[in-house]
Amino acid sequence: MSLFITSLNSGSNGNCYYIGNDSEAVLVDAGISCRETEKRMTRLGLSMTKVKAIFISHEHIDHIRGVTVLAKKYRLPVYITQATMVHGGLTLEQQLVMSFTPYEPVQIGTLSVTAFPKHHDASEPHSFIVAGNAVTIGIFTDIGAPCEHVIRHFQQCHAAFLEANYDEEMLDKGRYPYYLKKRIRGGKGHLSNKQALEIFTTHRPPFMSHLLLAHLSRDNNSPALVQELFDQHANGTEIVVASRFEETAVYRIIAQQICEVLPQND
Template identity: 90%
Template structure:
């Protein structure tokens, strides 16, 4: 009666999220290499033999970098829209390519994966929720604005990966050219810390127990800043900042006896191996 989740990497250098039960799992996005995916899973005590499918949110390279090799090596079906496949320039074997439609659940063993559209500057961008064992996990990254699709699904989640990409002042005063700043904050780019906090404060359900803050910008955000910001509003929800240099621990999301609450238990206390002096 639980699901296991971890971020294997989260940021513009690569995104990959693991969600599974005791017998099967899926990856949402495969933005790091096959070798790095295997190494990080091994450090966490996870195995690729449990992974039964990969779901791709959109075609940007930080979400698809490792998918071709992973799919070929492990004969994994890749759930991806045709437009994403084409615009990503992917050469997947045809028999491994599986389509999906928004709001139509895909069953992978005992896991149910539902895609829904979002605002992002890609061909057919989607986010996902994964449900199993009465637990729902949401993956909400690369979102330009908190639309009704995002809000509807966030309200269902016992745990979630939620983008907190940039601090508004850091972006405004930073070194990025003006056009890039406008792309990030223009409604089809990324969520700011303030936007993410508004989603969390306004729409989190009473049974949410874990929030992993994801896809932080290297140049326009600060892990300590965003951790402290969300900790002030946590109200019992465990807040974890997902690293752009390594994996998080595996978290076990367990429904409690109450229908409206869950418990979050860290399964692994292993510290991600990161470059000296870089904790995120």
């Protein structure tokens, strides 16, 4: 009774998350190229033949860059809203385009994928939870504010990808222009380390075995800083900082509060 998860890439240069079981999997977002997606999955011992669908959270390029080629090459259905299609300028084959409705589960084999709205400066932004084999995984990135939707779904998760985009002091003192700083922390941008930590410490369920910290800013955050901050409050949850340069390991998430790290192929 388990699911396998990995971050293939996480950051403003591209986001792609893999969640699957022994026979089928989904990708949430496809923000790196098809070739890079394939290379990283191969290094992890994962097969694209198990991927049965792609779910797109919103239209920003770091979430859709590879979706057209991936969908065409592997004949994958892409679950996406019409507004996200239009604002992303995507030209997917019509037969591969599937819609979804917030709070209505989509069944992909034995996996159940449920979308819910979030605060972000996009046309119809959504986050997702993926459930199967008595395990629930959350994908919570590009979130402007820790709203009740995020909190309620986070409380259901055995493992989660949670955005920790920026350190408040680094953003304040950094080189970004004022308008961009305002956008990032203005309620429809991204979660700070402090906001993410508050979600984790206040709303973490007792059975959460694993937290992958995602979408770190290159300029306004530090992986070492985030790791140290969350490790102090881990209380038995394995903390991993997802990289903007490479894939993480594959983690086997088991319902009984156990997380197993699988070895990578040589």
